[in-house]
Amino acid sequence: MVKKYLVALAIAVFAAACGSTEKLSDQYSGFDLGNYKNYDFFEITGPENPEPGFEENIKFLESEISEALASRGLSQSSDKPELKLNLGIVVEDKVQTRTTSLATDPFMYSGQRSYTWESREVPVNTYKEGTLTMHIVDAATNTVVWAGTASRVLPKKNEKKQKAAQEAVAELFEQIDN
Template sequence: MRQYQIIIGALLLMILTSCSSTSTLSDEFADFDLSAYQSFDFFTVDGPDEKLADYDANLEFLKEEINRQMTERGLKQDSSSPDIKINLGIVVEDKVQTRTTNLATDPFMYSGQRNYTWESREVPVNTYKEGTLTMHLVEGMSNKVVWAGTASRVVPKKTDKKQRAAQEAVSELFDQIDN
């Protein structure tokens, strides 16, 4: 279990420094073939001590969407001895949207002295939450990661829009697997 925590920590560091919304974490997974497997299940996800109000419902929605995607690809869920186990990592961060000031929109004010200056700076304009979903596919027999990918999205405030963003993120992960 400690090994997975280290992997997740390294993956999160990579995610935080990445600009793309989805990514496969390594070229070593390029020849991964999901059709070589017949069954799957989920690792137990340990949530934070202080969960957001809808954490459990959102996690279940993600699992249902992943289950649907796996079923569409011919795999079935098997809790007794799955060929693939799915490990999910979920991070939600508060972010601040900023803009750069400029003379056209933010001119300096003259106060009667000749020693004034003006410089461009970043000013906050909005706050939002960004969610990152990391998915590891771990082979049941060898207990080794055979594929890993991430998807990041702005987390909408409305529940129905959250679910749509989660569906898109899961679809993008599976698009990565299929390619």
């Protein structure tokens, strides 16, 4: 049984809220969803102790992808699907920094009428960055026929996370359609 590899921290599905998308490789430029009739998802495994809402978030993400595929004429089928979708989600804690400048950061007194100043990075904020990777696998040949990824800063407010996930899935499918 093929298992889905998933690395998830904290709020897993919200990695779908990623903003920029890109194809991992141009080798997938000839891929056409119109050549397929059905699909299914690989089994998703997550952390041993998932955050509250983990399963619901994954189901929401799968639902958004299913809607996008249905609008392109594919149906979900667990009985010999032509395509299998593999989702990878990573959420990382990040620190936003800025570089010190003479205009905003004072000289430091170092004693005996001596002052010093040096440029350095200072932290100003923390945030979470999420990355969603989607591999579309041709089940007959067991080869990846398309891969894409989306990354962005995750919203902090719960009410904005589902909308961000919808936008990220839409961006991935824009890449597929191009």
